[in-house]
C-alpha cells in the first residue's frame with residue numbers, strides 16, 4: 001500500500017473529531033505520543049458511537065464499528081527495508097484487560113474487519129493486519145521474498161508486539177492476557193504463532209487452519225486438474241473430465257443417498273464424512289442415456305477427487321475432498337473450470353517468479369518441488385508445540401465437516417492433531433490439557449453451511465453469548481479460569497442447537513439426540 005494513501009488518510013481524520021471528551025482526546029493524542037520502533041502511526045480516530053469507518057487498501061472501502069466507543073489506531077510497521085505491514089488497533093473504552101490479534105484469509109492482504117468488530121464488541125483491545133500486502137492475490141509476492149515472509153510468519157507477530165505496546169500506552173497498563181482468533185489462512189497464522197512465537201499468546205483459537213500449506217494448495221490445484229483445469233481464469237474448460245455446475249447437485253444427492261443415514265439421521269448432514277466411501281458408479285450414463293448422467297472420464301474425475309492424494313511411494317500427501325462439501329457454492333472455486341486461483345498464484349508468483357505458467361502437467365512432482373522451496377517456512381506442519389505447551393498456552397481449534405473452500409478438509413485438522421500428539425508423545429487426555437479440536441458437522445468453511453455452525457467464531461456467529469456456545473469465551477474461561485471446554489454447542493440458522501465433540505470423541509445419535517462418545 002502506498003505511503004501517499006496513508007498520508008492523505010491521516011490528514012483527513014485527525015481533524016474530523018473535535019470532541020472534548022477525555023477519552024477522545026486521549027485517543028487523538030496517541031498520534032503524537034506513541035513512539036514505537038520501526039512504526040509510524042498513520043492516524044488515530046475516536047469512534048464515539050456505532051458507525052462505519054473508511055478503510056484503506058483495495059479490499060473494501062468501509063467497515064462497521066459496533067464496539068464503540070473506541071479508539072482506532074492505524075499504523076504501519078517496517079519489517080525490512082523492502083517490506084512493511086499495515087495494522088489497526090481497535091481499543092474499546094469498555095475494556096476487560098484482554099488483547100486479541102485477528103488473522104487473515106486466503107492470500108491474505110485484507111485486514112479482517114469483521115473480526116476487529118467482533119473482538120472489540122467483546123471488549124478485547126483488538127488488532128488486525130493486511131499481512132504485509134494489499135488485496136487477496138499473490139501478485140505482490142512476485143520477486144518479493146520479504147513480502148512472502150510477512151505473509152508466512154512475520155506479520156501477525158509484528159502487529160502483536162506493536163499492538164501490545166499501543167494497548168499499554170492507551171490504557172496505561174498492559175493487557176493481562178493475550179489471545180488470537182483466526183480462520184483458514186488465519187488458522188494457519190495462529191498455528192504458526194504457537195510454533196514460532198510461543199510467548200505471543202496465552203490462548204489461540206483457530207478455525208479450518210490452512211496448515212500443511214504446500215500440500216494443501218498443491219493438492220487443490222491437482223483437484224482442479226482432475227476436472228481438466230489447466231490454466232487460471234479466464235479459461236474455457238472443454239475437457240471431457242469437466243463436470244458442469246448443473247450436474248453437481250446430482251453428485252451431492254447421490255452422496256447423501258449413500259452416506260447421510262450412516263449417522264442414524266436423514267438430515268442432509270454427514271456427521272462423519274471420513275467414513276463415507278462414496279461410489280460414483282450409479283451416476284454413470286446407461287446405454288443410450290445422454291442427459292443427467294456422467295461419462296467415464298467424469299466418473300474417473302469423481303473417483304480421483306474423493307480419494308486421498310498420495311506421493312509416488314504411496315504416502316499420504318493430503319486428504320481427499322470431503323464428501324458432501326461439493327454442495328457448498330464455494331466448491332466451484334476448485335471445480336468450476338479454471339485452475340484454482342491460489343494454486344495458480346502460488347506457483348506463478350512465489351514458486352516460479354513468473355507471470356504466466358502452463359499448468360497442463362501440474363502433478364505431485366510439483367508439490368515435491370514446493371516442499372523443497374517451502375517459501376517463508378509457510379508449510380506450518382510441525383507437531384512441536386512444546387514451548388507453547390510449556391508456557392501454559394491453550395490451543396482451541398474447530399473445523400467444519402462440510403468445508404470446501406481452499407479444499408481444507410476437516411480430515412487435515414485430525415492429521416495435525418495426530419502430528420502434535422505423536423511429536424509430543426501425548427495421549428488424548430494429555431492433549432486435552434492444552435490442545436482441543438472440535439469438529440462441526442455440516443459447517444462450511446469457517447462458518448455457514450448446514451447445521452449448527454454459529455459457535456462465536458466471528459461477527460454474526462455469536463447466537464448464544466456464553467462460553468458453552470462461544471469458542472472465544474470458552475478459550476478465555478480455559479486460560480483465565482482453568483475451565484477447559486468439554487464440548488461446544490453450536491446454533492443453526494433456525495435456532496436449533498447441536499453439541500459438537502472434541503476429537504477423538506465421536507458424535508453419535510443415541511435415538512434422541514447427538515452425544516459425544518469415546519472413539
Ligand SMILES: *[C@@H]1O[C@H](CO)[C@@H](O)[C@H](O)[C@H]1NC(C)=O
Nearest residue numbers: 037038039040077078081084
Ligand atoms: C519505513 O521505511 C520507509 C521506506 O524505507 C521510510 O521512509 C520510513 O521512514 C520508515 N519508517 C520508520 C518508522 O522507520
Ligand SMILES: *[C@@H]1O[C@H](CO)[C@@H](O)[C@H](O)[C@H]1NC(C)=O
Nearest residue numbers: 051052053060062063064113
Ligand atoms: C457499513 O459497512 C458494512 C460492512 O462493512 C456494509 O455492509 C454496510 O453497507 C455499511 N453501511 C453503510 C451505511 O455504509
Ligand SMILES: *[C@@H]1O[C@H](CO)[C@@H](O)[C@H](O)[C@H]1NC(C)=O
Nearest residue numbers: 096121122123462465466473
Ligand atoms: C458477550 O459476552 C462478553 C463476555 O461476557 C461481553 O463482553 C459482551 O459484551 C457480550 N456481548 C453481547 C453482544 O452481549
Ligand SMILES: *[C@@H]1O[C@H](CO)[C@@H](O)[C@H](O)[C@H]1NC(C)=O
Nearest residue numbers: 143144145350351352353373
Ligand atoms: C524469486 O525472486 C526473488 C527475487 O528476485 C528471489 O529472491 C527468490 O529466490 C526467487 N524465488 C524462487 C523460488 O526462485
Ligand SMILES: *[C@@H]1O[C@H](CO)[C@@H](O)[C@H](O)[C@H]1NC(C)=O
Nearest residue numbers: 234235236237238239242337
Ligand atoms: C467455450 O468453448 C466452446 C467450444 O469452443 C464454445 O462453444 C463456447 O462458446 C465457449 N464458451 C465461452 C464462455 O467462451
Ligand SMILES: [Ca+2]
Nearest residue numbers: 260265267269
Ligand atoms: Ca445425517
